[in-house]
Amino acid sequence: MSNRFLLVFGVLLVAHGCAAPDAERAPPAQAADSVQPQAAIAQWSREALEVQPRMDALRSAIPADLGYTPGTTQWVAVDSTSLIGIDTVTADTPGALLSALAMSLGWADVLGDAAWEQTTRVWMQDDVQAVGVVLQWGFQDDSVAGRDFRVHMRLDGVWRAHTVEQRFHCARRVTDGECA
């Protein structure tokens, strides 16, 4: 069976209306290049928002003789040329906005071909601010295993994105901030 026809899993976990009292002082996201197991981090937390549990599985799957040391690059702003049209994308909820962005910016185009899966999550920072992530995994690439987008969204009548960042999960290792 061709990968093209394999089922693509998309998980949309929209966290709405349950911001923690100290949401303004949300805990920092996981450190890049962390090798601590991530899968056990509880859901519905800012810390869990950006966790890519597939990294744990990758680390355990790599034969020792390959010498790979998988790591994750730091978040960096997405080049503005890749975000053309983002100002026109609005939605009534941050979850809908995130999904619309993934479609309109072509992030989802890789599914079924270049990447295996895409997971989306949203964390409500407060009533008018939210952070969403689009986690893509299973790139058919010798150095990059996954790509994540992080979108900062704000309610201004409708929900709009104001900052978009990305990072990569590197199968072999991180070198000077990029996958080797």
Add this chain to the structure above:
Amino acid sequence: MSNWKGIVGRSFTTSEFDRYCHELEWHTWRPSFIVLHNTAIPSLAQRPNGFTQQHMRNLEAFYRDKQKWRAGPHLFIDDRNIWVFTPLTVSGTHSPSWNKIALGIEMLGDYETESFDTGRGAQVRANTVAAIATLTAILGLDPESMKVHREDQLTTHKCPGKNVRKLEVIQAVQDLLVERHGGDHPADEDLPLED
């Protein structure tokens, strides 16, 4: 059921590789260009004797059983040999944007830090240039169509490392093609002038 496309798992000298490729037929899939990678890990230092048959089997197991891919890169090239991994007549897995349309060549070495111009790196380069020249000639590709993996806009990475300079590789391929096939077609200046 596994969709694994299998591996060839054989190593060739440059001349043996040229003969091998002349026996191949690209009926069901024909690549449009070549994508150049480096392994980064292992580096040249980590493989002092280059690749072995066991390394090919280990890579096959990783791609097939762990990554669940249907194929891997087409060639692994070290300072001694050209290893054919995924059959050259089927699409491979190496660059997400180009897997369906390009051959993938993995050069042993970490050319972010290791030399590509001297020592073992230079020999890897020579073997790679020879392999690309063979494939370019047989498939009728434009040498300038070759890409390096870091040009894939879908992902950001340092593959191959900065010591691999694309234009120099292309020039070396073109020079080798002239050396190999320069006598195939008379140069214009050798043709009789017409009145």
